[in-house]
Amino acid sequence: MEAKFPEFEEFKEKREKIAVVGLGYVGLPLAVLLGRKFSVIGFDIDPARVSELKRGYDRTEEVERERIEEAEIEFTTQPEKLREAKLIIVTVPTPIDEHKIPDLRPLKAATRTVGRNLSAGSTVVYESTVYPGVTEEICVPILEEESGLRYMKEFKVGYSPERVNPGDKNHTIEKIVKVVAGCDEETLELLSRIYGSVIEAGVHRAPDIKTAEAAKVIENTQRDLNIALINELALIFHRLGIDTRDVLEAAGTKWNFLKFEPGLVGGHCIGVDPYYLTFKAQEIGYHPEVILAGRRINDYMGKFVAESTVKLMIKEGKQILNSKVLIMGITFKENIKDIRNSRVIDIYRELQSFGVKPYIYDPHAEPEDVKKEYGVELLKSPKEKAPYDAVIVAVKHREFLNLEPDFFKGISISKPIIVDVKGIYDREKFKECLLWRL
Numbered sequence: 051m052e053a054k055f056p057e058f059e060e061f062k063e064k065r066e067k068i069a070v071v072g073l074g075y076v077g078l079p080l081a082v083l084l085g086r087k088f089s090v091i092g093f094d095i096d097p098a099r100v101s102e103l104k105r106g107y108d109r110t111e112e113v114e115r116e117r118i119e120e121a122e123i124e125f126t127t128q129p130e131k132l133r134e135a136k137l138i139i140v141t142v143p144t145p146i147d148e149h150k151i152p153d154l155r156p157l158k159a160a161t162r163t164v165g166r167n168l169s170a171g172s173t174v175v176y177e178s179t180v181y182p183g184v185t186e187e188i189c190v191p192i193l194e195e196e197s198g199l200r201y202m203k204e205f206k207v208g209y210s211p212e213r214v215n216p217g218d219k220n221h222t223i224e225k226i227v228k229v230v231a232g233c234d235e236e237t238l239e240l241l242s243r244i245y246g247s248v249i250e251a252g253v254h255r256a257p258d259i260k261t262a263e264a265a266k267v268i269e270n271t272q273r274d275l276n277i278a279l280i281n282e283l284a285l286i287f288h289r290l291g292i293d294t295r296d297v298l299e300a301a302g303t304k305w306n307f308l309k310f311e312p313g314l315v316g317g318h319c320i321g322v323d324p325y326y327l328t329f330k331a332q333e334i335g336y337h338p339e340v341i342l343a344g345r346r347i348n349d350y351m352g353k354f355v356a357e358s359t360v361k362l363m364i365k366e367g368k369q370i371l372n373s374k375v376l377i378m379g380i381t382f383k384e385n386i387k388d389i390r391n392s393r394v395i396d397i398y399r400e401l402q403s404f405g406v407k408p409y410i411y412d413p414h415a416e417p418e419d420v421k422k423e424y425g426v427e428l429l430k431s432p433k434e435k436a437p438y439d440a441v442i443v444a445v446k447h448r449e450f451l452n453l454e455p456d457f458f459k460g461i462s463i464s465k466p467i468i469v470d471v472k473g474i475y476d477r478e479k480f481k482e483c484l485l486w487r488l
Contacts, residue, residue: 069135085121165196211266278344352396379445
């Protein structure tokens with residue numbers, strides 16, 4: 051006998067609830083958005099996180115207190131509460147391990163939790179980035195085993211890839227088209243109406259779950275490859291003695307030139323997602339070349355910045371052993387607290403290999419998070435260990451944008467050596483300094 055699955059109107063009238071599993075950068079904004087129109091359960095395994103959210107505080111700074119308090123959300127750490135929901139949305143992270151292999155442990159753990167608390171007639175939707183096939187080939191069997199329910203008869207699944215851009219207050223989730231996919235037409239219709247009721251930009255209905263999974267994983271793979279091309283060009287132009295930024299500015303005057311910039315490629319998406327696709331490709335017997343080549347180039351850039359810094363110091367007659375270098379910024383992008391998969395740490399470790407003493411200052415990152423993730427103590431002030439032999443500005447935080455040459459002179463030993471990874475500073479204005487731009 052098949053279970054009865056609720057209609058959209060039952061969610062709209064709040065006779066049925068929606069649960070969001072994982073309240074991080076993806077889950078919380080989604081839960082708050084859904085909480086404007088539906089009755090929502092927000093579940094997370096971190097008691098401190100849930101306690102903060104109950105008080106209206108979001109440590110990621112993605113959602114304002116007023117929006118949290120206005121939404122109808124019951125925050126909880128009790129997995130049993132998931133039994134009250136007939137639509138459960140899983141938004142846990144999908145990282146890679148030290149061998150660049152997809153780490154599905156958080157996803158599998160969340161799926162087991164959901165499965166143990168899955169009631170008949172429920173639909174489970176995944177938003178986590180995965181390679182094609184994960185939802186139906188890995189998650190569904192776990193849900194069946196843990197719940198004792200039959201797929202397609204007593205529970206269904208869908209996939210709707212997250213498109214959250216941390217720190218971006220313009221491209222918020224309701225303003226970005228939402229891709230949705232379901233295991234059947236009824237599920238697709240339900241998800242289209244649920245998401246469509248809160249996503250202002252509308253929804254795109256993918257023909258099946260694997261297509262939606264593939265669409266998500268190639269979004270950031272494409273971006274990764276474009277950045278890799280510019281990074282490789284930067285490596286070439288430096289050997290030719292040409293300023294990369296000048297070249298890009300000139301080329302950018304053509305209407306169809308794609309305006310990407312060189313830089314470090316980290317974070318939980320661009321630096322990770324391509325490995326999910328290449329893992330699956332190799333599993334089915336195809337060795338991807340272009341994608342992995344782009345990854346190798348982007349993963350090399352931290353080492354290149356560190357080596358270039360050391361070369362500049364040597365040319366200025368500085369002794370490398372026990373020299374001091376300040377690195378400004380450790381988050382994976384500007385104006386956020388997120389340090390996941392930050393490639394700034396590559397600069398730090400490469401400098402250490404030369405015998406340099408690197409220090410990191412970041413006005414946004416949480417010191418305890420950096421200590422736990424990378425074993426590095428953040429400076430409380432950029433002047434704390436001054437004077438420095440060189441300064442590397444690695445992240446384009448708003449606090450760094452308008453720094454004057456005098457600031458760098460005040461924290462430097464003799465003539466300032468400034469390694470400007472993001473191309474923030476004007477060469478003419480900083481002509482009294484040794485300014486190097488990626």
